[in-house]
Amino acid sequence: MTADEGYRLFRGRCKELCDAACAADPTLTLVRGHYFCPIWNTEEAHWWTVRSNGTINDPSLEQFPSRGMGIYIPFNGMVTCAECGKEMNEKDADIEGNYAFCGYLCHGRFVGVL
Numbered sequence: 001m002t003a004d005e006g007y008r009l010f011r012g013r014c015k016e017l018c019d020a021a022c023a024a025d026p027t028l029t030l031v032r033g034h035y036f037c038p039i040w041n042t043e044e045a046h047w048w049t050v051r052s053n054g055t056i057n058d059p060s061l062e063q064f065p066s067r068g069m070g071i072y073i074p075f076n077g078m079v080t081c082a083e084c085g086k087e088m089n090e091k092d093a094d095i096e097g098n099y100a101f102c103g104y105l106c107h108g109r110f111v112g113v114l
Contacts, residue, residue, distance in 0.1 A: 006062030014047040017059040027052045036071040037064045048072060083110040 001009075010017070022028045028049040035046040048058040061068035079090045082099040083106035093100040094107050101107040108114035 001062060003065045006064075006067075010060040010063035014058075014060040014063070018047045018049050021049050021057065021059050028057060031072075031074050033072065033074040035064065036073065037066045038070050039065040043073070046072075081106050083107070 018030055022030050028051060031048050031050055033046060033048075034043045035048070036043045044064075048056055048060075051057055056068070056072055058068050058072075064070065077090055078087050079093050079095075079100035080087050081093075081102040083101060086102045086106075088100075088102055090100070094103060095101075096107065096111075099110065101110065105114060
């Protein structure tokens with residue numbers, strides 16, 4: 001499979017393919033995080049699974065030209081306020097689309113109502 005074919009077939013389907021893998025093999029653990037592709041030199045939001053022995057099983061790795069040879073970075077639960085830069089636990093954040101805010105004031109300033 002060429003890199004272009006892999007990209008077209010797997011891009012944007014990581015969660016879907018991981019959910020299917022976990023349904024087929026309940027010993028897999030679903031992981032959310034980022035993948036650093038050394039060829040693209042970028043960190044991409046990503047989902048993958050981990051086997052009980054700790055090895056990574058990535059059913060959509062062919063979307064990346066590095067084919068899983070990059071760095072898998074599990075999400076640590078922390079997000080950054082898009083307005084002030086404060087770090088907080090995701091469960092404590094005010095989430096609006098792709099943005100996290102530490103509270104009403106920062107959210108309001110960001111969207112221009114305060």
